[in-house]
Structures are given as C-alpha cells and as structure tokens.
Amino acid sequence: MEMERILDLEGRPLRPPRLSLEESRVLLKAMLLIRTFDSRALSLQRQGRIGTYAPFTGLEGIQAAAVRSLTAADWLVPTYRDTGAAILFGLPLLEALAYWKGFPDSYRAPADRQILPPSVPIATQIPHAAGIGWGLKHQKKEGIVLTFFGDGATSEGDFHEGLNFAGVFKTPVVFLCQNNGWAISVPFHRQTAAESIAIRAQGYGIHGRLIDGNDPLMVAEAVQEAAERARSGEGPTLIEARTYRQGPHTTSDDPRRYRQEDPLETTLGDPVERLRLYLQKEGAWSAEEEEETLQEAREKVAQAVAELEALPRPSPESIFEHVYGAEPPFFQQQRDRFLATLKEAQE
C-alpha cells in the first residue's frame, strides 16, 4: 500500500486539493489554537499546576483536519491523546484543562456535542465506536462516529473485535489510527510484522487508507471521504495516518532512554509548517495573520487557565456523585457516614 499525500514537505501540492484556500486557512487557524493549548498545558505541567499530561504535539493536523468533517449529529470517541480534537469539536478549554488537573467535574462536553470522555485503557473505545455506529444505524438516526487510537492500540484484541463488528454490521464509523511510530518506548515494528495498519482493513472487509498524517490537506480529504461513505451507508473506514511523536509519550516519560533520532522526522516534517508553507505560497497567509491568530489563541488559553485556577478545590462529595442513577439506600448511608468521619478526622 502506498502512502497518499497531497502536500510535499515544502508545502507544494502534488495535485489539486479538495479543500479551498479559505477552508485551508480555517484549518491552519484551528491547528494553531490547539498547538498553543498543547504547549501551554505542557508548561503548566512542568510548573506543577496540572498533573501528568499527554501532549499531541505534531498531531494537530490530524486532529484538526479530522473533526472538521463532523456535524452536531456526530460522535467523537477520543483517547487521552486527543484533547485537540475534542477542543475543536466543542469541548471548552477549561473542561480540558480541568481533566488534566484531576478534577472530577471535567471533560464535560456542551449538550449539543457528543464527545465521550477520553478512554484511558488502550483500544477499549474501539468497540464502543462500533456500537454507537450500529445503534445509530439501527435507529435510523443521523450521524456518524469518529474514533482515534494509536499504533500500539492495534495490538489489542479490542481493535480486532471492534473493527470486525464494524465490518459485519456495516456501521458508520471512521477509525482513525494516529500512527506516531511509538507506543511509549516500543517502536511500530515491534507492534506488528505487517507493513501497515491500513492493509488490515482488507481482513475486516472494510475500506482502508494509508495517508501522510503530517499533511493536513490529505487528512482532511481522507476523513471527509470516509465520513461521506459512512453517511451514505457504505460502512466503516480504517484510516492510518502516518506521523511521528515529536515530544515525550506523556510528561512522565523520558524518551532519551529509548529513542535517539526519529528518521520519520525528516520524511514527514511538521504539519503546521507544511500547511503554512502551502498557504504562504498561495499568497493566502501572512506573518501578521499568523501573529494575530497566535495572539488570539494565547488569550483564549490564558483565559481558560485563569478560570481553572479560580475553581475551588473539588469537594469530597463529588466522589459519590454519578455512581448510580438510582442510588441504593446503603450507598447514601455510606456517603453520609464517610463524609462525617472525614470531617472529624480532618479537624
């Protein structure tokens, strides 16, 4: 399978893209917003103002280009890695930050946005995505599902089982693998002896594509086409977006222990850089616009950080909220006793 790409490393289009210049400009702005968020979150973690953080540096192109195909009827099924996608699909920045600060009330999407909380156990969200798609189809409801996962996730049984279900039930789901070449310290070639993830689509009888994940125009097109297929009843698509992990796995990780230089860096470049070069060459992006966009992004993020830090410490009562829809009486007694004892002990 050949990797598909539209922009080369210098941002020259190898063929006419489907996205208009205006759409591409909107895309770049979205990428700059989440890149700003990402680097701010990293520094907040270093300053001890939030907990462990999983950066998506270098994945802005994939995440921004993918969610632009979603509508209000659609579902986003993210992992811990996909904060950028969630934000661009409507998750408030404050909710995203509160999640990484370990607040129970966090990652709450607005009522008109179907964004699931991030899945932490690898690959376990993949069958959920298949099931949501199945449910929508069964009820003849509008909407499709977009789910993300890494290359490591494709080694888990849930990847296989979820894709197989999606194939059998022909569900409207876009399965988007962000193949960043690493699962913490384990390189891609240690996850599979196969040359790509995308070729596995054939084994599930579904559509598969291998694309350059650092080419935002390519990602935008591939996801748009997969979304169109899903909407028109043609079933699921597995997209493997090749990229590379620019930073550590999470802020708890020290990549110097296991990786020297990443050869992919030179063959894929940086997604923001590539799209910017393209737009500049087309005369559709200027340094002033870049600065304006960044300034706006920094202000938005700073506002969210200020709101985050103004939040009161979560109450111990929150531990007991949302465990049950119909709370058993013993649970209520337990809560009352627990909170009373805690108060006594803390006096």
Next chain:
Amino acid sequence: MSPGTEKTLLAAVTEALDVALAEDPRVLLLGEDIGLNGGVFRATDGLFEKYGGERVVDTPLAESAIVGAAIGLALSGLRPVAEIQFMGFLYPALDQILSHVSRFRYRSRGRFTVPLVVRMPYGGGVQAPELHAESAEAHLVHTPGLKVAVPSTPADAKGLLLSAIDDPDPVLFLEPMRLYRSVKGEVPAGVHKVPLGKARIVREGNDGVIFCWGAMVPPSLQAARRAKEDGFDVAVVDLRTLSPLDRETIGKFARQTGRVLVVHEAPLTGGLGAEIVAICQEEAFWHLEAPPQRVAVPDTPYPAFAVEEDYLPQGATIYRALQKTLKEP
C-alpha cells in the same frame, strides 16, 4: 542471611528479578516497555542491557496476549515473569487469568501447570490518571488456583518475589506504587526468600490489632502509634500474602486482642476486609470484645486524583476508627 543494603522497594523488585534471571535460565521477563525503557517505573532498569532482549522482552501492547503467552511459555518449560503496566490494565487479561492461569493444573489433572508470575504496580495515591490507581485484589483472591502477594517493605518485595517465581503455582504480585520510592529498608543480598502465606508482625500489642497490607501499612502504623499516646498497645499485622491468607496469625491476634480493625484501599463491599472479619469470627468469636471494623474506601470507582487524598484511608481516619474499636465497652 547475608548482609544487605538500604534500598527502595522498587530497587528491591529489580534486584529480585536480577537474581532470578541470574540463577535460573528458565526465567524470562515480558511486558510493555520493560526493555530499553526499563519499565515505566524502572522496575526492570538495567536488566535488558544485562540479560538481552531474548530474556527481557518488550511485547506488543496486548495484555491478554502477555498473560496468555506467559501461560504458553510456562507450559513449554520456562518461568515467565510478566509485567502489567498498571493493575487497571490487567483487566483485558482477566479472561486468561480467570479462565486459564487459575485452572490449568486443575483441568489437566496436574499434567500441565503454569508456574508464572504476573507483577503489577497497584493502589492509589500518586496523582495518576484514571485506571492507574486500582486495588482489585479481591477479584484475584476470589479466584481459586491463584496466589496473591503484596509486599510493603523492600526486603519483603525481594523475598516474596523470589518465592513467587519459585512457586509451583501462578502468583499475582501486586506492588504498591505509592511505596515504590517512599519506603527504604535493608534488603538481604543474594537469594533471599520470604515464604508465601505468612503474615508479618509489624508491631506487637494486646489492646487491639490492625490487619493491613501494601500502602495501608504505613498509615495503619501511624494510627497505632497515636493510640499508644492514649495508652493503648495496638498490634499491626501486614498480611503480605492475600491468597492464601495466614489464618493462623489472623486468629491468634484476634484472640490475643479481642479488638480487630481491617484497613484496605479497595472498596468496602465484597472487599477482603469481609473475609478477614469472617476469619476472626470463625477463629476467635468468643474472644472478641468489640464488633470487628473495616476501614475501606467507599463503594465508588476510584475518583479523579484531585480528591484522592480525601478518598483514601489516612492515618487520621484509621485512628478515628481505631478509637471506636478500642473504646467499645
């Protein structure tokens, strides 16, 4: 016992693995990120360099296959020691654990056995993301055919792990991650074994007893020390093997003190505290002076980390419960 050195619990785990690899060519480590990276907590630090990638093996990201393949490795004659990155990620492997690890000997009428060890960091208190703080020991203890060990000191970490690797039965080895670097202690050099199934008396006492394990040992000890200031001598017993439980020691201390408190960081309902209290009833009913009590976390999922210190039993909450147990007429 040969003289040892001061080590963290984490370093003691590494040392046990090092000794096992050096002593027994059948030992093979497998897991996610345990090679060059030395494990996400560094429990296998340096072992890949020392023993090579054929014996310290980075696997694909697949817990069910890690445990399932460990079964196969054990059946073939090796002594696999699998690492699961966090206890919450044992869940994808529970099918293999519950359906096969625990039953191979039984099903094959003793012909095929799976002497393997599955190690994993467990428990909370380190401000980690969701599912990185699970205490699911009760699920494992409830499964016949498995053994379950939980060290709370560096010496026990080494001694119990080496016993686990040698044991003819599969052992789930739970490493309290909050104690990995926070406790230090003397660790005997070379081959040092602590038998499975024997509790450790952390502190003697006749007025009451606290049964605990893992990261609950230090706060329990703290509570017992506070009770001493009130004039009570409270024993602290670190069970350190949860399956099989040391019924003899549990019964002995229940009889000796008549006042029992069990502390665990797993939810109350169906937790191991219930089993231990039942053992006290069976072994010491006529000696009990007060209703045995349990300090556990409430019956909720492990909460987001900003509230975990409220959620987890602390020295102060254990002390409150202890006061009640001690003052019961």
